[in-house]
Amino acid sequence: MSGQQMLKFVSIERAMPEKRDANVRRHDFHEIYAEYAHEKAREQAGRCSQCGVPYCQSHCPLHNNIPDWLMLTAEGxxxxxxxLSQATNTFPEICGRICPQDRLCEGNCVIEQAGHGTVTIGAVEKYITDTAWEEGWVEPIAPAVERDESVGIIGAGPGGLAAADVLRRAGLQVTVYDRYDRAGGLMTYGIPGFKLEKPVVMRRNEQLEAGGVEFVLDCNVGEDISFDAIRGRHDAVLIATGVYKSRELTGPGAGSQGIVRALDYLTASNRKSFGDDVPEFDSGELNAEGKRVVVIGGGDTAMDCVRTAVRQGAKSVKCLYRRDRANMPGSQREVANAEEEGVEFVWLSAPKGFVGDPVEEVVVQRMLLGTPDATGRQTPEVIEGADYAEPADMVIKALGFEPEELPKLWGVDGLEVTRWGTVKAEFTTGRTSIPGVYAVGDIVRGASLVVWAIRDGRDAAQAILEDLAAQPAVAAE
Incomplete structure (x- = not known):
């Protein structure tokens, strides 16, 4: 290791890639951060302290070898x-864009805890792989050996695609079934372009398809094909459906016109960006233009909604969250970006009911944080007599997601689920109660992060390979 290239945190300050001006970026769906210039990437990577116990690596779900690829970047x-980056991560350029680094690798950076700004790990990770694509270093999937065994994967989100990548590289025949007309799951239809531009996802889909992964799209399991039929076609089946069932609002008027689900809203916006025909958007039902928008929730999906509404030309955008800023589950960096773009956050507030149909007002009740619950978080409590009316033409429900009842939906006997409705699966392998059936990602964990789904998909793929290893491979001609 070249000593002069590292330990620069004492003399060089943290510097993110340039962020586009809020007054400019609020009018389009392009990513808000520019790319690092080569020298800037080297300089920022060189701020890594190369500490003996790298907390950044241990707090990364994929355990990416962050210090080493920072050192290599610093050395050119x-x-x-x-x-090194892609050895542990199927989609490093996607994680570099959308991982909440402030809660994971960067949030545990040793030099930040020593009083210096954290190393910009996510931005360097994005830069490395974007450069690799530009330079032609990303090689096609080309298995050295073709195997007869096949795996059916239900769900083309990050967990399913990560597993497909590992399995196909090992020579297995892989078919991915998905309900949407494009692969990518929430990476394609849930996450807005200003965080993850869609060509980045489509490029990975194309790489998998070119490498021999078969995609069966517009396919609803349980309707267009039965789960048993998929099992009959394949030697192993991986369930990677994610969780798409929205948590609902309660209270008077909760079913009024103008109150919409976050995923419906975000999907319509993303479809529009692809140039699709979206009647619900064109009619104004899922379009925030000119409206007073109220988003309810405090997670990353809520942040996606408020920032999308700004870009659609909403008259005003407010976000109601029942706890305070310090206790919200979404990324603090996303909150700051939203505030720069004109979003108003109304902390310690929750909806009590809705007036009008179509909706005209949200009845808001003020909250305070009371005693901690079993998890240690303070429980929101209503302040009696402090209700007020918030004008709204559109209310977006971003309260999180729950699993669909897969055994009932698919007519599957013997697939065990937890009391929360998630599929019971063995830790690290994804094995379920049915032999040869595996499950990964949000359908096992509940709503979680893309990076965890990638980790689960890679782990389950290894387990599938081990379980099928007794069958002999056939050399490719």
């Missing part, structure tokens, strides 16, 4: 940095 050995 970018292709080696890319090879």
């Amino acid at each position: 050995r970018l292709r080696e940095a890319y090879e």
Whole structure:
């Protein structure tokens, strides 16, 4: 290791890639951060302290070898940095864009805890792989050996695609079934373009398809094909459906016109960006233009909704959250970006009911934080007599997601689920109660992060390979 290239945190301050001006970026769906210039990436990577116990790596769900690829970047050995980065991560350029680094790797950076700004790990990770694509270093999927065994994957989100990548590289025949007309799951239809531009996702889909992964799209399991039929076609089945059932609002008027689900709203916006025909958007039902928008929730989906509404030309955008800023589950960086773009956050507030049909007002009740619950978080309590009316033409429900009842939906006997409705699966392998059936990602964990789904998909793929290893491979001709 070249000593002069590292430990620069004492003399060089943290610097993110340039962020586009809020007054400019609020009018389009392009990503808000520019790309690092080569020298800036080297300089920022060189701020890594190369500490003996890298907390950044241990707090990364994929345990990416962050210190080593930072060192290689600082030394200008970018292709080696890319090879090391992609060795543990199927989609490093996607994680570099959408991971909440402030809660994971960067949030546990040793030099930040020592009083210096954290290393910009996510931005460097994005830069490394974007450069690899530009330079042609990302090689096609080309298995050395073709195997006869096949795996059916239900769900083309990050967990399913990560597993498909690992299994196909090992030579297995892989078919991915998905309800949507494009692969990618929430990466395609849930996450807005200003966080993850869609060509980045489509490029990975194309790589998998070119590498021999078969996609069966517009396919609803339980309707267009039965779960048993999929099991009959394949030697193993991986369930990676995610969780799409929205938590609902309660209270008077909760079913009024103008109150919409976050996923419906975000999907319509993303479809529009693809140039699709979206009647619900064109009619104004799922379009915030000119409206007073109130988003209810405090997670990353709520942040996606408020920032999308701004870009659609909403008259005003407010976000109601029942706890305070310090206790919200969404990324603090996303909150700051939203505030810069004109979103108003109304902390310690929750909806009590709705007036009008179509909706005209949200009856808001003020909250305070009381005693901690079993998890240690303070419980929101209503302040009696402090209700007020918030004008609204559109209310977006971003209260989180729950699993669909898969055994009932698919008519599957023997698939065990938890009391929360998630599929019971063995930790690290994804094995379920049915032999040869595995499950990964949000359908096992509940609503979680893309990076955890990638981790689960890669782990389950390894377990599938081990379980099928007794069958002999056939050399490709």
